[in-house]
Amino acid sequence: MKNGLNIGFYRQDSKDQSKTLVIACPKQGSPELLYFGDALPVQTDLSSVYMSQQAGIPQAMMDKPVPMSLLPEAGRGWLQTPAVEASAEDRPTWAACWSLLDVEALESGFKIRLEDNVAQLSVSLSIGLLPSGVLRQQLTLTNQGQGDVMVQRLACTLPVAARFTERMGFYGRWCQEFQQERSDWHATWLQENRNGRNSQANFPAVMVGEQGFGEQQGEVLGAHLAWSGNHRLKADYTAEGHRYLQAEVLYLSGEIILAANESISTPEFLAAHSGTGLNAMSQQFHQEARARLQLAKPRPVHLNTWEAFYFDHDMTKLKALAKAAADVGVERYILDDGWFRGRNNDKAALGDWFVDENKYPDGLMPLISYVKEELGMEFGLWFEPEMVNPDSDLFRAHPDWALQLPQYEPALARNQLVLNLAKPEAYQYIRERLFSLFTEYPIDYVKWDMNRDYSQPSGDIAPQAHAQVEALYRLLGDINDAFPAMEIESCSSGGARVDFGILNFTKRFWASDCNDALERQTIQRGFSYFLPPEVMGSHVGPDKSHTTSRVHDVAFRAGTALLGHFGIEWNLLEANDEQKATISNWLSHYKRHRALLHDGKNWRLPSADGRAQTQWALSQDRLQGLAVYSQLAMPKQAQTLPLCLPNLLPDQLYRVEVLEHSPLPGHLMKALPAWWKQDLILNGASLSQVGLQLPIFDPESLVLIGIQAVPAMEKH
Structure with a gap:
């Protein structure tokens, strides 16, 4: 930091682009973002930059207007959403006024510590530029008093240029995720997600920029909250003309209570700036995703059994499909839903993770050996570990392990409830079942599904939606540590849980349950704004789409699937020789070019x-x-x-x-x-x-x- 003005300058240079971050930290008040964008010269006079941004004081305003800061303070006169909202019985905590404690220089930016001695709260802001050029910020709030503090809001705030007057975002539904919409930004825009997962409708991202920004022109900024649960995103402006984005976990009433010396942190809030349109913004997010993925090998071609057989698991047909898949060039075979005890439809058996002896009297090993040893493919298996059917041995033995309010009638969706992973006994049970199967069988890949939203997300009285997501991350981390060679796919009724938070633990997303190639063109385009093609599962479906009844030629289906992580969700036993030859040709192109598609710029x-x-x-x-x-x-x-x-x-x-x-x-x-x-x-x-x-x-x-x-x- 510079002496006197407490201004921090950080510049991130790479082969393709350079970015600069400038932050001012007053002794009293929150840190201010002076600049984030294309690189400024290292010799820039920061005190002059700071001076140039000090505005006049309008009439009919406060005598000392509160500045646009990275932690807006209700206690100093900020009249819109503050960064922190909390309550306590022994002191005022709802209108904090922050004072600077210290600033620590980090490898990629700064850690700024502040406190309020009256509220007996402290907050630290970690903010910096990653090697990808992506801006990262995260807040941690700590209760320094003796009484409990109930936290209603802990939000990351990002001021943006006043000239950014157009906004772009997403909407959607099942089988139509990542639909793009845009509008002039002259009013408050708010997205609230209370689905427990992100949901198909509420991908946690937004883009703002100058009027008319496009794929290859215009200044634009994209922002994303790396979180897999309830959230709020806000794009707002003030009467003074300030514009800002805000992102937070949406805490349900009474969900977050901090005892003395306890802390809570936000997820990462990520943002990328581009002066040349949306493609350059996306390329920074792609670079950041690739740095986190650290893929050890090329993305193998998938075949998934779901749309071929659904719950009808017959060993002869499963082996025949595997042979047909290997013949056209498939490299990984995934056995989908229906392999475990009592699972003959979607109404029963979730939670009973034992191989069905009727369908597989000798276990899964005969099929796995055939796939891996005779055909030379990898083997994957479908799970839905976070769920439980009321018609299951698990629920009959432990109804209290479901995420529901026991005082009310349970709210079912798809004939299932959510397993309360925040409950230690339920967590240990599902961990043991998964570890047992991963140890018994040489499984290369897990398709991790999650097919319903949360409702009544509690196991007792207080809500536990936030704790459920944290427990999920912990479970995925345990699995990655124990089985580092095994890859996990995040699937949630298609694309209902896609974000950088769960990307830290998974290697692939199922972007949509819709394999209709025409619908997929729009879905995959929306997906690509923040995530690279190698994490986007994209499959060739059957001639007639199961979700739209449209019919497309094989080339259109295969060319659309080529744009992501190529797979097949088609009963190849029903394909004719010409179709198989066409698929084989497209797979050859994919294998030849996947390094380009998955390592190059898109x-x-x-x-x-x-x-x-x-x-x-x-x-x-x-x-x-x-x-x-x-x-x-x-x-x-x-x-x-x-x-x-x-x-x-x-x-x-x-x-x-x-x-x-x-x-x-x-x-x-x-x-x-x-x-x-x-x-x-x-x-x-x-x-x-x-x-x-x-x-x-x-x-x-x-x-x-x-x-x-x-x-x-x-x-x-």
Whole structure:
């Protein structure tokens, strides 16, 4: 910190971008965010920057207006949502006025400690820039008094530029997650999630920026709360013109009570700034996710048995499907719901995690050995460990282990209740059952499902929704420590629990239960704003979608699945030879290019008429690229619009190759583009600025195009 003004300057430099964080810490009052954005020079005069931000005092305002700070203080006149709201019987804690204790320099920023001696509370703010360029902040509140303190709110606050007057966010439902919406930001925007999990409707993220920001232009900031439960997100502004974002865990009434010297911390609040549109913002979040994932190997092609057989587990059919999967190039076989005792439908047996002796008289080992040893694939198994059916041996023995208010009739969803993991006995039971199965069987992968929201989230009187999420994280951490080679997928009725909080413990998300490729195009696009493709499970479903009854050709289904972590959720025993050959070709492309897709930079490229979209992946050295152009609806003009591929090296020559495509419709065009069957070589500037003229495609079809650098001396 600088002497006198207490101003901290931190700059994060990387190959692709540099960011600067500047914070001022007054002796009395909360720290102020002076700047977060593209890098300022190291020699910047911080005292002058601070002075330049001191505004005039308007009439009809407080004599000393409270500044926009990182911990807004009700006690100093902040008239909107404060950072801390708490109550106690022995002292006033609801209107804290913070004083600076000290500032500690961290590797990536600062830890700022404050206290209020009247309220007998202290708070520490950890804030800094991660190597990805993502801003991270987290608050910890401590009760320094003797009496209990009930915490109603502990919120991270991020001031943003006053010129950010447009907001973008998400909405959705089951089978239609991550739908994008945007609006002018001239009023308070609030998202409250009380589902226990994030839910399909309330992905904990928001983007704000200057008017008209887009994928490749405009200044924008994206923010995400790394938490898998109840939350609030807020985008607001003040009469003085300040704009800010706020993110917090939504505590239910009486849920958080701190005894003397006890503390509670917020989840991480993450934010990324871009001066060149949404793609650059997303790339920072992708880089941050990859740093946390630390994937040890390429993402293997999945086959999941659910939509093939549902609860009908027959060993002959299961082995036949595994053989068909191996023949087309699948690398991991997941046995879904229905393998455990008494599980013949979705009305019974959750909680009874013992192999069903009727379906598997010799246990799971015969199937596992066939999959792993004879076919050379990995083996995965489905679980829903947080749930219990009333019709289960577990519930009959321990009804008090359910997360419900025993004084009321239980509120069922999908014929099930939530298991109260905050109860030590229930936690130990489920931990023992999982550890026993993971020890007995060589399981490479767990599909961890969670199919209902919380209601009456308690085991006694006080609510325990927050404790349930913390217990889940603890359980996942225990499993990762004991079985480090085993990967876990977070599935929750599709994409109802997707966030950086659970990403710390898992390697994959099931983005949606909908395998309809057209719906998936929008779902996956929304998912990509904050998370990279390698964590997005994306599967080829059957000819006729189980959730929409639409029918798509194999190429459109496979090309859509290629955009994430490729999998198959289709009974390949019903596929014909031509379809199997097509799938095998697409799997070959995926395996050839997955390092590019999952290690390179990814772009969303919309079309000018809004009827098509392109996903573009470019290697870090910018020498190899892969584009999936998807025609979603009829174009508004007779020709498709040229496809421009950004960020290629301007002088480098590239070969353009059509790798796969949907059937080409003779009813729409008399002739293909002149280059379509030629050896086309163009420099990067031409591909980026002039582009490629594509054929005219039917709606709901696509083409896969590869771009490969060639030596400059190679001739056309």
